[in-house]
Amino acid sequence: MEIMELLKSRRTYRRFEQKPVEDNIVNDILTAARYASSAANRQPLSYIVVRSPEIVKQVFDCTRWAGYFPNDSGRPKSGEEPVMFIGIVENLSINRNADTDAGLAISNMTLAAWSHGVGSCIIGACDRTKLFGLFHLTEDQKLHTVVAFGYPAHTSRIEDAENNEIRYHLDPNGNYVVPKRRTEDVVCFL
Template sequence: MEFNEVIKLRRSIRKFKAEPIPDEYVNEILKAGRLAPSVSNIQSTRYLVIKNPEVKEKLNEYTVPFVKSAPVVIVCCAYKKAWNEQEKRFLELKEIGAFKDFYEETKQQMEILEKEGKVERMANPEIFSYYLWQHAAIAIDHMMLKAVDLGLGSCWVGFVDREKVRELVNLDNDYDIIALLPIGYPSYNPAPRSRFSVDQLLLKEL
């Protein structure tokens, strides 16, 4: 499907046909999430795929009811230990020339900024703590758009008891559960949602 069509057609889908999704579609969706950007390419987002109706039935106790009607539910997680390999991932990027034309200039500027004591504010540890959620958010958006491209629908579900779901799927504390992504063939065609105009969103041009 044409890109603009995909982003225009995407809606949160909250009712699904019972028809199962081919495994290769699920794989295509996961592959779209895999292409999402992340800090130093640490690729911290992880997934659990739930298809088993009994597991979905239990999941229903900890989230919104429409989730269980989706043939597939992806539990999107942040793998906190991905930070441990940040340097390795960064070097991989360097090796393939991702920063080739910018490396020296950036390095010089970093040295100046460091001398001037400005780095701390830019690489604020507080902001770092949000990055894993941001990585997952981008990946989830990629997956939702790929679902549309495949004729499927999905809905980002943040209303979930993360601790209970952690227990249900037996996930250890190295992972944070970010959201559920129920996916299936839409059984209705929702009207476009209202959105602010660009003028309302644009604060100023400088």
């Protein structure tokens, strides 16, 4: 896929087909994370790949979805759950300020996944205390986020934001629409 089309179509997905992500795609996702830039090239991140259905369910139970939607209605229902999670772990003894590194790695990972048609949802709203135990993390480690993956069961498209309305919504077919502020509204040329 051409890069701009890849960037435009790589959206957040919150309902998935119940079909595993193939090993070669998982390898590409992890290699893409490895290729990401890192402050002073310290590389403080490591990754926990969760693919076994029992542990995927335990991680899923620690996640919250689509905060703009009422009554948890954006949460994947039974038969729509992600089939894989990757936990992004910061090693605090290497760098205590790894937020940008994590963002770049997540961007690479989700783009690599999407280049194979695998959708994702970055999950910041997760129970880090429970996941700390589930992932067997140590005191010098911190969970940044988990990213959910799977083949999407819906579409998602960008539209121009009107009147500062940036909340995503569903169209009549249940597909996501994601308002983005226009370039001219967020860019200043000097």
